[in-house]
Amino acid sequence: MNWEQLLSLKRFGDKNKRLRKEQDETRLGFEVDYDRIIFSSEFRGLQDKTQVVPLSKTDFVHTRLTHSLEVSVVGRSLGRKVGQRLLEKHPHLRDAHGYQINDFGAIVAAAALAHDIGNPPFGHSGEKAIGQFFKSGDGRYFEDQLSEKEYQDLCDFEGNANGFKMLCESRAGRPGGLRLSYAVLGAFTKYPKESLPKKPTNHVADKKYGFFQSEKAEFQDLAEELGLLKRGHQDDISYARHPLAYLVEAADDICYTIIDFEDGINLGLIQEEFALEYLLNLVRHTIQTSTYNQLQSTQDRLTYLRALAINTLINEAVELFMEHEEAILNGEFPKSLMDCSQYEAQIKDIIKVSIENIYQSREVVNKELVGYKIINELLKVFTEAVINDHKNQSSHFDRLVLKVLEKQINLNQETTYELLLAVCFCISKMSDSNAILTFKKLNAAEI
Known part of the structure; x- marks a missing residue:
């Protein structure tokens, strides 16, 4: 894959090519994408959708909307830092095509803002409830009326595929949905494959699927425009990820690891002293002890450690992306960035505590x-x-x-x-x- 194609400004229905050098610097195409998402009714609906605790009435617990905004902020930082490094490594992107550091940040920020837009009510249990209705409930009646792949779409109802549908589905008066740039749609699609076949691989792009059969043609058009690498058998639609999808995923991983953990503390589901120790283990090499010791309240200490942990993981994700850039462009990087983290053990410890004390709480x-x-x-x-x-x-x-x-x-x-x-x-x-x-x-x- 090459960056010139991957950074495509094309939108659904375009007749002429959009060139970066011709963009209005006061309102860049990738920034327009962000605006279109944040003003959409679909995005606003996330303010009353579950992130960690369903139907929570507690002010400080995250909803899908606050989570998405935070993931977008982290994604913007990741994109800008990676963009700076990429332009140093590939100066022709700036000199010949006009791309700037902030373009990378804007693409990742917009894709990250939309990353949960397709999630149904009540969190991941909502996805499972829809799937079970068709797999073993009353919806099983329809199996004989559908193709194998259509039925699998419903049995494994997937928020990522539903999000792709929300962003690009045409309807009366709105052809092409939100008409986002193809670069943003590519970065949004963490699982660039259809629901079948279910691949028994450890590749991160095979973990789920990214589009329904109803949007198959739209996705293939997207993949061809971006120059995504074909994977799998000839008859199956499966591609390598857009490289910036790894940064969107990293932003989400960083936020839910640290901030869901923080919600657990604020809800009293995780002991404060116990939790602070886990965060200290993550930032032990970067913490300023004198500053930390001056903080009087648990909330202040938690806020300090959270910010330090996020910054630490952002910087590491950037280094990991640049270290593996060639493999990523060749479609040969099978893991998420955070799975390669030197802090993997500490991250797993935090997630384990979150699962036991938050996600599986009564x-x-x-x-x-x-x-x-x-x-x-x-x-x-x-x-x-x-x-x-x-x-x-x-x-x-x-x-x-x-x-x-x-x-x-x-x-x-x-x-x-x-x-x-x-x-x-x-x-x-x-x-x-x-x-x-x-x-x-x-x-x-x-x-």
Whole structure:
């Protein structure tokens, strides 16, 4: 892969090539991408979606929106630092094409801002609830009506693929979705493959999938424009990652490792003294002891250690990226950057404590159960209504449900797969509170 193609400013529907040297320096194309994402209704919906603790009413616990903003800030720093090094190494990118350090930061920041935009209500349990509905619930009825890959899309419903759909799906009056630059869409796509085949490899790009069958053509166009390397068998759509996707992933890894841990402390799920010791182990080589000892409160000490830990991991991620740049460009780097960290043991210790004390805490598990029940019920009612309408077999109740859905779902879809995916897409855009309210209305608990 080469950087000239990977930094493409092209947008959906473009007839002419966009050149970096012709960009308005007061409003660069990659910065426009950031603006389009942050002003989108899909992004605003993240303010009421779970990050760590579902349905939390505590002010200092992160939502998907605050998490995404923080990942974007870390991503911007990663991109700028890497951009500086890349322009020193490949000066023709600046001299011949006009790329600047901030371009790399803007691409990573925009992709990182959108990295969770496709996540359904109630966190990762929401993804699992949708998948289980089709894998072993009422949705299994549709298996014989779908292709193998279409059915797998639903059984392994994936927030990353749903995010790609949100960003680039055409609809009336909005061709190409948000019309983001291809460089940003490439950096956003951490798993540039379709849902099948499930590859028994340890390559990080094979961990999940990045687009539904409904966006297959759009992704192939993206991959060709960016010059992504083909992987896998000829009939399967699988590519090497866009190199900057490694930085988006690193930004997310850094934030959820450190900040989810901080949320656990603030919620009282992790003992303060115990937690501070874990963070101290991570920053022992960079901490200024005199400064740390002057801090009086646990909150101040936690804030100091969090900032130091994030900065330490940012600098290391930059070094790792530059060390492995050639392998990354050749599609031969199979790990995430943080998996190569010299602090891997300390990071694993922190994540282990977070899993045991936060993600598997009674509070989180109980609320995930509630979310699971809500999503299952919404899927059951909505899929039945749209499929019955498609067959001209609607009951009066179905027609009432369709009144609720008519502005959110295009009922003129041609296939069962498109209708089912449209239902999942509709539910995925709901906030936690909206999903609960809709569930209550369907069950006559709120009128």
